[in-house]
Amino acid sequence: MNKENNLSYNTLEVITVIACFIILGICMGIGSVDIPLKDAMTIIGGKIFGTSIPDDLAATTSILWTIRLPRAITAFLVGGALALSGAIMQSVLQNPLASSYTLGVSSGASLGASIIIVTQFTIPLLGSFLLPVFGFAFGFATVILVLVIASKFDSTLHSNTVILIGMVVSLFTNAVMTLVSSFARAHSQQLLLWQMGSFSGKRWYHIQILLPLCIFGLIVTICYARSMDIISFGDEQAYAMGVNVRKSKRNLLLLAALLTGVSVCFSGTIGFVDLIAPHAVRIVFGASHKRVVPMSFFVGGAFMALCDMIARTAVESELPVGAVTGVIGAPFFIWLYLRGRKDK
Template sequence: MQKRFTQNFLTNKYMAYFIAIAFFLGSMLLAISIGTVHVPILDIIQIIGANIFQYSIDHIDPMFTNIVMNIRLPRVLLAGLVGASLAIAGAAFQGLLRNPLADPYTLGVSSGASVGAVLTIFLNISLPFIGEFTLPFLSILFSFMTILLVLLFAQRIERSMKVETIILTGVIFSSFLGAFISLMIALTGNELRQIISWLLGSVSMRGWEYIKIIFPFFTIGSILLLMNVNELNAMSFGEERAQHLGVNVQRRKMLVLIAGSILTGAAVAVSGAIGFVGLVIPHLTRILWGPDHKHLLPLSLLTGSGFLILADLVARTIISPTELPIGVITSLIGAPVFAIILIGRKRKERRG
C-alpha cells in the first residue's frame, strides 16, 4: 500500500514537471511565432537550433531569422526570466512568511527598485562606463539598499526579527517610497510619460543586453532559494518548530530574504513594476501540486515564466499595432484569479 502511494506520488510529480515544462516551452514557441509577421514553429526550432549548433539553414527566409533572433527571442526570454524571478521569489516569501497572500513586493523591494529607476529618469542620470545601463544598475542598487534598511529596522525593533515585524517594516517602507515616487511624478515634466510607462512594466525593445543583466542575478537568487527548500519547509510550520528541528532560523531567514530581493530587484530593474505574478502563480501552484518547497519552487519558476511570456504576447497583440504595458495585463488577469482563489478559500474554511 505504501509502495503504491509512493509510486503515485512520484508519478504525479513527474506529471507536474511535464505539464510545467510543456507550458513554458509552448508559451515560448507561441510568443515567438505570433506577431505582425507569422513565423512557422518548425522554422523557429530550426533557426534556434542553427544558432546553437552552428549549422546552415539556407532554405529559411533571412527575415525570419532576423525577427526570431534579434526581436522576438530576446523579448520572450526576458519576459520568461522576469516571470520566473517573481514567481520563485513569491513562493519563497509565502513559505517564509507563512502567508499565501505575501509576494515579492511585501518587503518594499519593488518600491526601492522603482525609486532608483524613477530617480534616474527624473534627474537624467548617466553613470560613467555604464551609460544606457544606468537605469537597471541603480534600480538593483536601490533594491539592495531597501532590503538592508528593512532588515536593519526590523532587527532594531525586535532582535529576533519575527515575521510580523518584517512585514510591518516592509509596509512602512513601501508607503514611504511610494509617496516619494508620487512626489517625483508630480514634479516631473517631459519625462512623465517615460516614468509612467516604466512603472506600468514592459519588456519591449530590451534586447540581449538586458538578458545579460538579469541572468546572473536570476541564477544566484534561484540557486540560493533552491538550496534552502528543506529549511523553508520547516519554517512554514513556524519558527519555533523549525528551531527544534535544528534550523538556524535567523540565518536562513536572512538568506531567503536576500535571495528573494536579488530576484525581485533585478526583475523590476529590467522590466518595471509587474504585479500579481509573485502572488498568484505560487498560490495556484501550491493548490495544484502541494506545499512542498522542493517542488513548489521549481514548478512556480516554470509556470511563472510561461505565464509572463503569454501575458506579454497578449500585451503586444490584443490591440495591435499599439502595445499595452505588461503590468496592465498581469493585473487584469491576476486580480480576478486572485479574487476567485480567495472566495474558494473562504468557502472551504466555512465547510471545514
C-alpha cells in the same frame, strides 16, 4: 502509496515544464508577423549549430532572433524570478498573500529609476545599464533598511514585524516618488511606463545577465527548501527542530530582494506574478517547497511570457505588461484563493 504519489507528481512536473516551454514557443511565433514552427526551428537550429539558413528567411530571422526571441526569453526569466521570490516571501512571512513587494523592493527600485529619469544623470561606464543598476541598488537598499529597522524592534525578525516595517518603508518611498513625479511633469509619461512595466527593446545581453542570476537563485532556493518547509509551521517549531530561523530568514529575504530587484530594474514594476504562480502551484503540487520552488519558476515564467505576448499583439500600440498581468491576475488570483478556501 507514497511511491505512486511521487511518481504521479513527477509525471505532472514533467508535463508542466513541457507545457511551459510550449507556451514560450508559441509566444515567440505569434506577433505582427506570425512565424511558422518549421521556420522557427530552422532559424534557431541555424543560429545555434551554425547550419545554413535559407535566404528567403532573412527577414524572418531578423524578427525572430534579434527581437522576438530575446524579448520572450527575458519575459520568461523575469516572470520566473518574480514567482520564485514570491514563493520565498510567502514561506518566510507565513502569509499566502505576501509578495516580494511587501518589503518595498518595487517602490525602492522605482524611486531609483525615477531619480535617474528626472535628473538625466549619466555614468558613461555603465551606458544603457545605468537605469537597471540604480533601480536594483535602490530596491536592494530598501530591503536592507527594512531588515535593519525590523531587527531593532524584533531580534528574531518575526513575520508580522517585517511585514509592518516593510509596508511603512514602502509607503514612504512611494510618497517620495510621487513628489519627484510632481516636480518633473515633463518626464511623467516615461515614469508611468516604468511603473507599468515593459519588455520592449530587450536583447541578448539582458539574458546574459538575467540567466545566471535566475539559475543561482533557483539552486540556492532549492537548497533552502527543507528550511522553508519547517519555517512555514512557525518560528517556535522551527527553532525546536534546529533551524536557525533568524539566519535563514535573513538569507532568504535578501535572495528574494535580489531576484525582485534584478527583475524590476530590467522590466519595470509588474505585479501579481509573484502572487499567482506560487499559489497556483501549491494548489496543484502541495505545500512541499521541493516541488513549489522549481514549479513556481516555470509557471511564473510561462505566465509572464504569455502576458507579454498579449501586451504586444492585443492592440496596435503596445500595452504595458503590468496592466495585462493585473487584468488577468486579479480575478484569477481571487478564483484561486476562493477555491483554496473551499478545498479546506
